[in-house]
Amino acid sequence: MGSKIWKLGLLGASVIAYKQRNSLTPRPFRSAFILKAEELKETNVTQPSRITKYATDQCILVIGTTGTGKSSTIGKCTKQTVVVGDLADSVTKSCQIFPELNNESNPVWIDTVGYDDTSNVDDAESFKEVLKFIQEQRLLKIKAIIWTILPQERKDARLQRQAEFINRFKEEAIWDNVIIIAKQPGSFSLYKACQGAEEAAKVHCNEIKNIQKLGFTYLDNSIPDDFKEVLLNLDPEKRKGMLYLTEDEVYEKINGAIESIKQPIRVIFEDSECEHCGVQGDKRLLPDYCHMERLFKHPEPLNHYHPQELKSYHPLPTDNYHPGVLRLTGGPNQNCETVKNVLFAMTPVIGLLKDTTEGIKTGVIAGLTQFVCYKLNEPLRFTFACCAGEENSHGCKNSFACCRTAPDAPGCMYTYPCCSGGPQAVGCTRKYLCCGKEEGVTGCQVVCKKCEQAWGTAAGECFKKNHELRKMNK
Helix, strand or coil: CHHHHHHHHHHHHHHHHHHHHHCCCCCCCCCCCCCCCCCCCHHHCCCCCCCCCCCCCEEEEEEEECCCCHHHHHHHHHCCCCCCCCCCCCCCCCCEEECCCCCCCCCEEEECCCECCCCCCCHHHHHHHHHHHHHHCCCCEEEEEEEEECCCCCCCHHHHHHHHHHHCCCCCHHHHHEEEEEECCCCCCHHHHHHHHHHHHHCCCCCCCCCEEEEEEECCCCCCHHHHHHHHCCCHHHHHHCCEECHHHHHHHHHHHHHCCCCCEECCCCEEEECCCCCEEECCCCCCEECCCEEEECCCCEEEECCCCCEEECCCCEEEECCCCEEEEEECCHHHHHHHHHHHHHHHHHHHHCCHHHHHHHHHHHHHHHHHHHHHCEEEEEEECCCCCECCCCCCEEEECCCCCCCCCCCCEEEECCCCECCCCCCCEEEECCCCCECCCCCCEEEECCCCCECCCCCCCCEECCCCEEECCC
């Protein structure tokens, strides 16, 4: 009789597990997280946790693929009605809180969004949603993480993603607060049922000593009535050995595992600022996008210019010159010649009008005048009208040869000393209009190489990469 019951139990458990597994179709593995959640040291805590409306600041996160019993486990442990999905699509579309009705001072349960659901939410976004949720609800102490799985001996991509998700809360140390629950372990072996999940966890923690492993099949309406009756008629210890548990027994098992956890993990939110895109907030909640790479550029084009100001100058040096015209001077004395000519003309007239003696006197005087005029004659020569200087004499006035202005007069022409170009000459050097610096100088503005937005400003959806963070002063 006992052997028949064992065989019947094996057969029934296998059928149920087979149906449950077929309802979950795996989807392609997506890339790893871009963000990294990290527990901060308790010495950095400056403000005490505020008691929330749930009379506790501790929570229990339930994480797992849709269909692994997340909602069912929460319902049995909190004594609340939780909508349970029987398809591959997730019923839980956002985080939900379920306080324990029998003891509201106990940590509240948080049902997270199921993995591989129809919304195709990115893992990093799911992680941010959980962090934002516990921050908004002031549930900053994680008492335990319930990781619900299907029995699996090998670590696949799905389990590895979930393990990485859990590890983000606090690297390695978080696994002391993790409880693995295998749904419907048909082999009746917790070791084999949880082996795949445990191997995925070891990727992030070399030594997993305190991780707790549970597994059972609920004695509820999902089991056929005749088979259920057989199980209830078995010795309770034998039935528990087959991992078939009633609702109260499930509660005791899970509650005992939670109480054995020594202390909760404190999640601390600290604001940082990205030096590349300027975004501020807790580093685990920042957007995935940042700026790609620095690029120094000039926003304005090059412009020709002269580095030196326009300056007046004289193209020719100073020299001496005669401002007056050159003229012919010298010859007979005009006054003397006039007197002489008058006397000679009057000599015969006087001789006729008066006596001869008077005429002779006048003639003698005229002759003497001729001698005097001869003596008064000057030689013919060319002289300058300005100073009566001779043709080959040194100039009587000093000036610039180009414009004949005084030596202290401003230049008569203009030029750029930098290149000797005239007033209409194109600039001999180029500079940027934006900063006035010459060609070849590093750009005066720092922008993103990809989107060309100013460095340190919002990146939008420019480029996915880790942020360069610095802590903000409080």
